[in-house]
Amino acid sequence: MSEHVLVVNSGSSSIKYQLVDVGTGESVAGGLVERIGEGGDGTLRHDGPSGRTDRTQPVPDHDAGVRAVLDLFAEVGPSLTEVGLVAVGHRVVQGGDRFTEPVLVDDAVEAAIEELSPLAPLHNPPNLAGIRAARHAFPELPHVAVFDTAFHHTLPAAARTYAIDRDVAREHGIRRYGFHGTSHAYVSRRTAELLGKATDEVNLIVAHLGNGASITAVRGGESVETSMGLTPLEGLVMGTRSGDVDPAVIFHLQRVAGMSTDEIDTLLNRRSGMIGMAGVNDMRDVHDAVAAGDADARLALDVYCHRLKHYVGAYYAQLGHVDAVVFTAGVGENDDIVRELALAGLERLGIVVDPERNAGRKKTETVISPDGAEVTVLVVPTNEELEIAQQAVALVG
Numbered sequence: 001m002s003e004h005v006l007v008v009n010s011g012s013s014s015i016k017y018q019l020v021d022v023g024t025g026e027s028v029a030g031g032l033v034e035r036i037g038e039g040g041d042g043t044l045r046h047d048g049p050s051g052r053t054d055r056t057q058p059v060p061d062h063d064a065g066v067r068a069v070l071d072l073f074a075e076v077g078p079s080l081t082e083v084g085l086v087a088v089g090h091r092v093v094q095g096g097d098r099f100t101e102p103v104l105v106d107d108a109v110e111a112a113i114e115e116l117s118p119l120a121p122l123h124n125p126p127n128l129a130g131i132r133a134a135r136h137a138f139p140e141l142p143h144v145a146v147f148d149t150a151f152h153h154t155l156p157a158a159a160r161t162y163a164i165d166r167d168v169a170r171e172h173g174i175r176r177y178g179f180h181g182t183s184h185a186y187v188s189r190r191t192a193e194l195l196g197k198a199t200d201e202v203n204l205i206v207a208h209l210g211n212g213a214s215i216t217a218v219r220g221g222e223s224v225e226t227s228m229g230l231t232p233l234e235g236l237v238m239g240t241r242s243g244d245v246d247p248a249v250i251f252h253l254q255r256v257a258g259m260s261t262d263e264i265d266t267l268l269n270r271r272s273g274m275i276g277m278a279g280v281n282d283m284r285d286v287h288d289a290v291a292a293g294d295a296d297a298r299l300a301l302d303v304y305c306h307r308l309k310h311y312v313g314a315y316y317a318q319l320g321h322v323d324a325v326v327f328t329a330g331v332g333e334n335d336d337i338v339r340e341l342a343l344a345g346l347e348r349l350g351i352v353v354d355p356e357r358n359a360g361r362k363k364t365e366t367v368i369s370p371d372g373a374e375v376t377v378l379v380v381p382t383n384e385e386l387e388i389a390q391q392a393v394a395l396v397g
């Protein structure tokens, strides 16, 4: 019987899950519980071998959410007792300086994840709620926490340090941590395989462009620079997040616009990026608006691609030699216009996109540079659930 891992990604009012067959790398079932603890009914969606099941029922907390998921597996399958579940893998956003590898969750690890919550107040508490609920539900199984920050623990001091007062930085853990590490790790390894090289032989620029977006410079398989910082707000333009802004914008908004800290937090995390500039956060809607002649949407797309190119150039300079530029996640995999605009004019760096190869959405791993190009440009669909499942199996043996 092949090994299966239940991968859980728990947010403040949602639980996403996938049952991964680690032998084949396939997801055999998955789903989503939403509106947890919001007062009204929660919504459940479960996709399994026998099709899709939708439900609404009270889901007052994460415990109830996990129980509802177990009920769905028991009723519509596949049966978790029969598939040979070897572990539960949990996505945790912030591992701080402490967690540079996946760990087996025990009470001390739970406490440490809680202690790291001030660094990720929107993410670590719901991640922990999911872990606690799943440990109640599966007390006999090993639970493995896989951290978004872990892949970036190799960032050199010069890349991870903010140029602020060192005592303040040390006391409050103010440094660049980087995120989306599970995706950057998976895509880097797959890219090395596709290039026919060992992971530690390749230098890559990996652009994870989803609703959240980050770009990482990978030298010899290790993250040496990445665009997200203390939190997932820094760096590229995103669906609803600003990415880089002058920090003085915040003081200005406080002093001149009279906005509170929470209001500015909401502005930069939820009302900026594409939705702030174009009024829509989904890149498909941005393109529709551009096609309809919307000047704000055109500008938003230009800002998005301008920033992306800026980072590609910067990371090229940091790496010195680049084997491949890789696109992944919702925008990276599907948006040929963004891929083309972001890399236009970089021929002198050996970076060229072949228009025919680039055209359309890429469901599978695809080279989009011409044959013989100095730098290979690829689309590699990410698979964070598989990466978490594989890391969990590697840890529990």
Ligand code: AMP
Binding pocket: 209, 210, 211, 212, 239, 281, 282, 283, 284, 329, 330, 331, 334, 335, 361
């Ligand atoms: P992710 O966070 O990786 O699931 O990516 C979600 C985002 O991918 C959406 O918000 C869209 O902006 C983008 N996306 C999905 N499909 C397409 C598409 N066909 N063309 C352009 N962007 C897309």
